[in-house]
Amino acid sequence: MSNLADSGQSDRATGVSAQSVESPKPVDSPPADRTPSDPGDTSSDEKSLTARHPRWHIRVRGLTKSFGQNRVLTGIDLDIERSKVNVVIGASGVGKSVLVKHFISLLRPDTGEVWVDGTNVFDLDTKELSAFRRKFGMVFQFAALFDSLTVEDNCAFPLREHTKKNKAEIKEIVRDRLSALGLDGTQDKYPGELSGGMRKRVGLARALVLEPEILIYDEPTTGLDPLATKNVDDMILSTSERFHVTSVVISHDMASVFRIADRISMLHDTRLLISGTVDMVRESGIDYVHRFITTSGVTGAFSQRKQT
Numbered sequence: 001m002s003n004l005a006d007s008g009q010s011d012r013a014t015g016v017s018a019q020s021v022e023s024p025k026p027v028d029s030p031p032a033d034r035t036p037s038d039p040g041d042t043s044s045d046e047k048s049l050t051a052r053h054p055r056w057h058i059r060v061r062g063l064t065k066s067f068g069q070n071r072v073l074t075g076i077d078l079d080i081e082r083s084k085v086n087v088v089i090g091a092s093g094v095g096k097s098v099l100v101k102h103f104i105s106l107l108r109p110d111t112g113e114v115w116v117d118g119t120n121v122f123d124l125d126t127k128e129l130s131a132f133r134r135k136f137g138m139v140f141q142f143a144a145l146f147d148s149l150t151v152e153d154n155c156a157f158p159l160r161e162h163t164k165k166n167k168a169e170i171k172e173i174v175r176d177r178l179s180a181l182g183l184d185g186t187q188d189k190y191p192g193e194l195s196g197g198m199r200k201r202v203g204l205a206r207a208l209v210l211e212p213e214i215l216i217y218d219e220p221t222t223g224l225d226p227l228a229t230k231n232v233d234d235m236i237l238s239t240s241e242r243f244h245v246t247s248v249v250i251s252h253d254m255a256s257v258f259r260i261a262d263r264i265s266m267l268h269d270t271r272l273l274i275s276g277t278v279d280m281v282r283e284s285g286i287d288y289v290h291r292f293i294t295t296s297g298v299t300g301a302f303s304q305r306k307q308t
C-alpha cells in the first residue's frame with residue numbers, strides 16, 4: 001500500500017502494512033512527496049536533509065527504538081512543519097513521548113536520524129547539544145515547576161542559567177511572557193497556589209523565555225476540565241501565531257486535536273500510521289484512525305473543519 005505521509009519522504013518512508021491496520025480500506029492518498037494543498041513542495045531527496053528546508057523543520061528518518069526486548073518505534077519517517085501546530089496522537093504507551101524525546105536527543109535511537117535545520121542531532125557533542133537544545137522549549141504533562149520557587153523565579157530560571165542578562169532584563173522578559181499568557185499578578189505566587197490550568201500556562205511562559213523556535217507540548221491538557229482545556233488550546237494557538245514557533249503537541253484529547261492541529265501524525269503498532277493535514281487524516285479511510293477518533297466522542301471530527 002502506498003505511503004500515507006505527505007511530507008516528502010522517500011520510498012522507505014512510512015508504510016501502512018496490512019498487519020498494522022485492522023481492516024484497512026482502500027485509500028486514495030496523494031503522491032508520497034506532495035499534498036494536494038502543497039503543490040510546490042517536492043524536496044524529498046536525502047540531500048535536502050542536510051540543509052535548512054523552508055517548510056520542514058524537523059525531519060525524522062528511519063527511527064527505530066527498542067528498550068530491551070520492547071520494540072517501541074519502527075522505521076519512523078516523519079516531517080514536522082515549520083511554524084505550524086503538528087499534533088502526534090496514538091494509544092497510551094505507543095511511543096509518542098519516546099518519539100519526541102529523540103528530537104532533542106534525550107533518547108538515542110537504535111538506528112535512524114533526526115535532522116533539524118540541516119543538523120543530525122545525534123551527531124552533536126555535549127557542548128553542541130546544549131546550544132542546540134536552546135532552540136526548543138518543552139511543556140510537560142505536569143507543568144514540572146519548582147514548588148519552592150515563585151512564578152517569577154520559575155520563569156527566570158532558564159534565563160539565569162543560560163544567558164548573561166541582568167536582573168532588570170530578566171524581570172522584563174518574564175513580565176512580558178506572563179502578561180502574554182494572561183498571568184499578570186501571579187509573579188509572587190507559588191505553584192501550589194495556582195490552578196492546574198494556570199500552572200500549565202506558567203510552564204509555557206517558562207518555556208518561552210528563551211524564545212525557542214520549537215515548542216514541544218507533552219499532553220498539555222491532561223487532567224484539565226473542558227474549559228481549561230479550551231484555554232490551553234487557545235494558548236497553544238496564540239503562542240504559535242504570536243511567536244511563530246513550530247509546535248509539536250502530543251495529545252489524547254481529540255476535541256483539542258481538531259481545534260488546534262494543522263497536521264496530525266498517528267503512531268500505531270510501533271509505526272507511523274499516517275501523517276498529514278487534518279483533512280488528509282480525516283479522509284484517510286483507515287478504519288483504525290476513524291475508530292480512534294470517533295471512540296473519543298469527537299463525532300464531529302469527520303464533518304467539521306478546524307475553527308480558528
Ligand SMILES: Nc1ncnc2c1ncn2[C@@H]1O[C@H](COP(=O)(O)OP(=O)(O)OP(=O)(O)O)[C@@H](O)[C@H]1O
Nearest residue numbers: 067070072090091092093094095096097098099252
Ligand atoms: N526510559 C525508558 N526505559 C524503558 N522503557 C521505556 C522508557 N521510556 C519509555 N519506555 C517504554 O516505551 C513505551 C512507549 O512509552 P511512551 O512513554 O513513549 O508512551 P506514550 O505513547 O507517550 O504513552 P502515554 O500516552 O501514556 O504518555 C512504553 O512501553 C514504555 O514503557
Ligand SMILES: [Mg+2]
Nearest residue numbers: 096097098218
Ligand atoms: Mg507520553
